[in-house]
Amino acid sequence: MHSLRFNVQPPLSSFSPRLGSLSVHRASENTTISVSTPGLITSTSRGVVPHLSSDHTRVSDAIRWVHVPFESFLELSPPVPTLHPGPYPLHACLGFRPNRHVLTLLLRDPADDRDMPPNGNSFVSALCLRGVRKATPDEWREHVLSVQPDLVVALSDIPYTPGSHSQRRITKSLERSASWLANILRPLPGQHVSAGAGAHPLNVLVHMAGGTSPAARQAFSQSLLEPLFDKEAEAIKPLNSLDEGVVGYTFDLAPLHKSFSSSDPPPRGTTTKNPFMEAADLFSTRPTPFATAQIISLIRTSLGPLPAIKPRIVHSAGSPHEILALIRDVGVDLFDAHWAQRAADVGVALDFVFPVPPVTEPSDAVPPPPREIGHNLYDKRYSHDFSPFADALRSCAAAKRGDTRPSCPCMACSPLRPSEPLKHSSVDEALPVHTPMPYTRAYVHHLLHTHEMSAHTLLVLHNLAVLDTFFAGVRRVLSERPEQFSEEITRFEQTYDEKLGVLAESRKDWNEVTLARGRGRLVREREKQKQDALETAVELE
Amino acid sequence: MQFEVLATCNTTRARVSRMKLPHGVTLLPTFMPVATQAAIKGLTPQQMEGLGVTLILNNTYHLNLRPGIEVLREAGGAHRLQGWNHNLLTDSGGFQLVSLNKFTKITEEGALFASPFTGEPTMLTPEESISIQHAIGADIIMQLDDVVSSLTVGPRVGEAMKRSVRWLDRCIEFHEKSGRNTVQNLFAIVQGGLDPVLRDECLDEMVRRRESVAGYAIGGLSGGEEKDIFWRIIRQCAEKLPADKPRYSMGIGFAEDLLVCVALGVDMADCVFPTRTARFGVALTFNGPLNLKLGKHAKDFNPIDSTCPCPTCSDRISRAMLHHTVTHETAAAHAVTLHNLAFQARVLGQARDAIMNGTFPTYLRRFFAGYFGDVGYPEWCVNALRSVGVDLLEGNPNAKVVKGDGAKWEYSDAM
Ligand SMILES: [Zn+2]
Ligand SMILES: [Zn+2]
Numbered sequence: 001m002h003s004l005r006f007n008v009q010p011p012l013s014s015f016s017p018r019l020g021s022l023s024v025h026r027a028s029e030n031t032t033i034s035v036s037t038p039g040l041i042t043s044t045s046r047g048v049v050p051h052l053s054s055d056h057t058r059v060s061d062a063i064r065w066v067h068v069p070f071e072s073f074l075e076l077s078p079p080v081p082t083l084h085p086g087p088y089p090l091h092a093c094l095g096f097r098p099n100r101h102v103l104t105l106l107l108r109d110p111a112d113d114r115d116m117p118p119n120g121n122s123f124v125s126a127l128c129l130r131g132v133r134k135a136t137p138d139e140w141r142e143h144v145l146s147v148q149p150d151l152v153v154a155l156s157d158i159p160y161t162p163g164s165h166s167q168r169r170i171t172k173s174l175e176r177s178a179s180w181l182a183n184i185l186r187p188l189p190g191q192h193v194s195a196g197a198g199a200h201p202l203n204v205l206v207h208m209a210g211g212t213s214p215a216a217r218q219a220f221s222q223s224l225l226e227p228l229f230d231k232e233a234e235a236i237k238p239l240n241s242l243d244e245g246v247v248g249y250t251f252d253l254a255p256l257h258k259s260f261s262s263s264d265p266p267p268r269g270t271t272t273k274n275p276f277m278e279a280a281d282l283f284s285t286r287p288t289p290f291a292t293a294q295i296i297s298l299i300r301t302s303l304g305p306l307p308a309i310k311p312r313i314v315h316s317a318g319s320p321h322e323i324l325a326l327i328r329d330v331g332v333d334l335f336d337a338h339w340a341q342r343a344a345d346v347g348v349a350l351d352f353v354f355p356v357p358p359v360t361e362p363s364d365a366v367p368p369p370p371r372e373i374g375h376n377l378y379d380k381r382y383s384h385d386f387s388p389f390a391d392a393l394r395s396c397a398a399a400k401r402g403d404t405r406p407s408c409p410c411m412a413c414s415p416l417r418p419s420e421p422l423k424h425s426s427v428d429e430a431l432p433v434h435t436p437m438p439y440t441r442a443y444v445h446h447l448l449h450t451h452e453m454s455a456h457t458l459l460v461l462h463n464l465a466v467l468d469t470f471f472a473g474v475r476r477v478l479s480e481r482p483e484q485f486s487e488e489i490t491r492f493e494q495t496y497d498e499k500l501g502v503l504a505e506s507r508k509d510w511n512e513v514t515l516a517r518g519r520g521r522l523v524r525e526r527e528k529q530k531q532d533a534l535e536t537a538v539e540l541e
Numbered sequence: 542m543q544f545e546v547l548a549t550c551n552t553t554r555a556r557v558s559r560m561k562l563p564h565g566v567t568l569l570p571t572f573m574p575v576a577t578q579a580a581i582k583g584l585t586p587q588q589m590e591g592l593g594v595t596l597i598l599n600n601t602y603h604l605n606l607r608p609g610i611e612v613l614r615e616a617g618g619a620h621r622l623q624g625w626n627h628n629l630l631t632d633s634g635g636f637q638l639v640s641l642n643k644f645t646k647i648t649e650e651g652a653l654f655a656s657p658f659t660g661e662p663t664m665l666t667p668e669e670s671i672s673i674q675h676a677i678g679a680d681i682i683m684q685l686d687d688v689v690s691s692l693t694v695g696p697r698v699g700e701a702m703k704r705s706v707r708w709l710d711r712c713i714e715f716h717e718k719s720g721r722n723t724v725q726n727l728f729a730i731v732q733g734g735l736d737p738v739l740r741d742e743c744l745d746e747m748v749r750r751r752e753s754v755a756g757y758a759i760g761g762l763s764g765g766e767e768k769d770i771f772w773r774i775i776r777q778c779a780e781k782l783p784a785d786k787p788r789y790s791m792g793i794g795f796a797e798d799l800l801v802c803v804a805l806g807v808d809m810a811d812c813v814f815p816t817r818t819a820r821f822g823v824a825l826t827f828n829g830p831l832n833l834k835l836g837k838h839a840k841d842f843n844p845i846d847s848t849c850p851c852p853t854c855s856d857r858i859s860r861a862m863l864h865h866t867v868t869h870e871t872a873a874a875h876a877v878t879l880h881n882l883a884f885q886a887r888v889l890g891q892a893r894d895a896i897m898n899g900t901f902p903t904y905l906r907r908f909f910a911g912y913f914g915d916v917g918y919p920e921w922c923v924n925a926l927r928s929v930g931v932d933l934l935e936g937n938p939n940a941k942v943v944k945g946d947g948a949k950w951e952y953s954d955a956m
Contacts, residue, residue: 046866053875055852076839080861083840095858384615418591422850424890427897432565434626443622446608450578453871454585
């Protein structure tokens with residue numbers, strides 16, 4: 001078994017930004033994997049990090065903590081990972097390493113906000129290639145017990161049906177979520193129920209229910225804290241309340257972004273169909289300052305009564321701006337990298353750092369217009385651009401003196417020679433030594449326009465590294481000069497355009513280049529994209 | 542180029558040679574993975590290097606369209622553009638011009654075609670092809686040849702062969718005048734269709750130009766001709782080509798084809814098959830190809846091949862997990878591509894060792910028994926190898942032999 005520990009620096013208040021580390025200790029392996037917070041979580045699709053073969057996943061330092069939606073495995077019964085023999089079945093089945101990777105199991109992909117058939121009192125509707133599958137809390141617990149993830153998110157009733165939801169529907173969603181949580185918090189077979197208080201050995205995370213209703217969020221948090229009685233108390237013994245059993249809290253922003261997808265506050269009392277829906281769909285998690293402000297207030301409402309020492313995990317934050325706001329105003333500890341991985345899918349190389357380096361121009365100079373947070377490498381302007389992906393970060397090739405930029409450790413900017421190339425015969429000779437050069441924008445521009453999948457491999461490795469470096473910068477400011485954190489965020493917001501125009505633009509180009517490949521192919525592609533939320537379908541030709 | 546034959550098989554015409562090019566040494570026989578657009582689909586050059594691959598192929602026709610010569614020149618050539626520091630070969634662009642453009646017209650001057658971008662009539666001359674290949678900068682470049690399908694019959698075949706000889710002279714002259722012949726090595730392409738007389742004539746003409754070319758390719762095959770004719774042409778060409786130059790068989794990638802060609806004296810081959818079939822979910826193994834899409838692999842937690850040193854197998858990525866992801870996740874295509882390229886390299890690496898050790902006939906028998914044991918040996922392989930002194934059925938007289946072009950594999954349905 002493994003144990004989970006979250007050390008967080010005592011925060012000034014419940015919602016101030018905080019530094020911490022989350023570690024998983026594996027007694028049997030005598031190893032501890034630590035993830036510093038604030039930090040990132042890598043998203044997976046069908047159990048793999050999109051575009052990366054296992055050797056790339058293994059060498060990417062940014063990939064430590066990985067979220068695994070289980071729903072694609074419901075295609076077969078019993079689900080294939082539950083059959084995997086040996087220790088760490090989930091790690092072994094998916095090709096992750098127990099001494100390197102922390103795996104969280106979720107039923108659904110938290111970024112998938114498409115309309116779904118309603119959940120029932122005793123099941124969640126999940127999506128796999130063969131259609132919708134009903135997953136019951138009992139089955140979920142069985143799967144978790146067999147595949148042994150490091151953490152698990154309890155089933156939660158998040159309505160993904162069209163339209164706004166009635167008070168009754170919201171109440172029902174809270175009751176279901178609480179009862180499904182209680183189900184997974186039952187003692188394990190053979191567990192000493194006299195062991196006293198302490199989190200449940202499955203390391204259960206709970207999604208904070210309540211949607212956009214502050215009252216519902218408050219009610220759900222209260223229901224976690226209330227001592228349980230009678231049969232309910234008996235079921236989760238030795239726990240006195242649900243909250244005692246959970247190790248942390250998760251917040252899915254995808255449904256909230258969907259609700260707030262208008263760029264302006266909706267006029268009071270109107271429930272007309274959102275005219276921005278089409279545009280918002282181009283990059284469905286693109287947050288607006290309005291949405292982020294609402295989300296901050298909702299998360300605070302949820303966390304208000306709960307203990308501050310447990311980790312807070314946000315799924316589907318949409319931009320570095322939103323991430324910074326959530327760290328500053330709520331004290332969120334971990335974010336999935338879904339948006340940065342999606343950016344790689346559509347040809348964007350991220351290019352931003354935190355804190356923004358000091359400006360050297362005289363202070364009375366007109367400040368430059370805000371920069372984009374990355375490069376749409378589909379754009380013609382990159383066809384002759386032989387520089388590395390990022391300006392804000394240094395590649396292995398540019399180690400000039402006085403260059404204080406952080407370096408990008410990704411395999412695209414700082415490629416490493418393979419340590420031991422394979423030899424296939426006794427006469428094979430050692431390869432000549434050379435220093436690999438960083439990959440260039442012009443090369444990836446070429447790969448994107450010729451539909452070469454390597455483009456996305458390089459971009460996803462890079463984008464994860466940029467985001468990881470960003471979080472390292474956040475932690476450095478929080479540890480060295482916390483009093484300037486807000487100021488640094490303001491400088492970041494002034495430097496980088498929060499509208500993320502580059503993502504919408506590249507999404508458009510991605511569409512056009514795909515379209516140019518011919519109709520038949522596009523239809524096939526679309527079909528696949530509909531099925532695979534991360535848009536990582538293989539192009540067959 | 543430095544070319545040295547290290548060992549020859551006592552039975553067959555197979556040999557091991559060391560080919561030193563400007564970007565390092567490649568041991569032959571070898572298989573060259575195809576990076577059509579300056580990328581092995583889904584993989585990075587570092588991954589290719591890790592697989593022990595030292596020579597890959599780029600397609601001139603494609604690179605000339607995208608990114609274009611201007612970008613290639615600015616980048617400092619295709620090696621720099623794609624970050625590949627080992628050996629590189631480019632074709633002449635002629636084959637793609639004919640196979641991808643319906644309206645290409647061949648004249649004595651060159652190949653006239655409509656530009657895919659502007660529709661303008663554009664001429665690819667032998668000189669232009671070499672000039673483009675100079676900008677790409679590959680270690681080995683190919684002459685522009687007059688390509689006809691291997692199924693073509695009649696006077697066109699002879700005309701194309703003769704023109705290919707004349708175009709070779711123009712390529713040689715242009716290449717020598719450019720001064721690039723010290724860093725780039727020009728190969729001639731033997732044509733002549735399926736007609737042994739025309740092949741002989743072409744061989745005589747081209748071998749006469751041996752001082753001006755670094756190696757020879759055998760072209761005009763792998764176009765759907767009968768395998769029994771295919772191997773006879775290969776044998777004829779390999780026999781007649783000079784022993785002190787590498788011999789390259791174009792468009793060959795099935796393991797059985799590779800080993801037969803090696804036994805007949807071929808040193809190099811290329812094909813998109815192993816990488817393309819990987820994207821469809823077919824993994825190559827010494828026991829025959831596996832179609833990972835088939836349901837029988839869904840719960841199989843073994844790797845594709847537990848003895849394979851590729852990253853996918855050594856990380857123990859299971860057939861079950863690949864079954865779950867192939868054709869849905871690019872990551873699965875990459876995983877199987879890594880494996881298939883390692884497989885090709887192992888088949889030929891083990892051939893090199895066997896030739897060095899004087900055990901190549903045994904290796905051939907063992908390989909064919911493992912690969913075709915259940916489904917039966919293709920008759921043409923048995924015939925071809927018998928012609929160079931290896932009896933695949935030796936010690937195994939009851940082995941199944943299949944007529945026609947070969948076995949029906951699991952991948953037949955998946956293609
Ligand atoms: Zn990078
Ligand atoms: Zn392998």
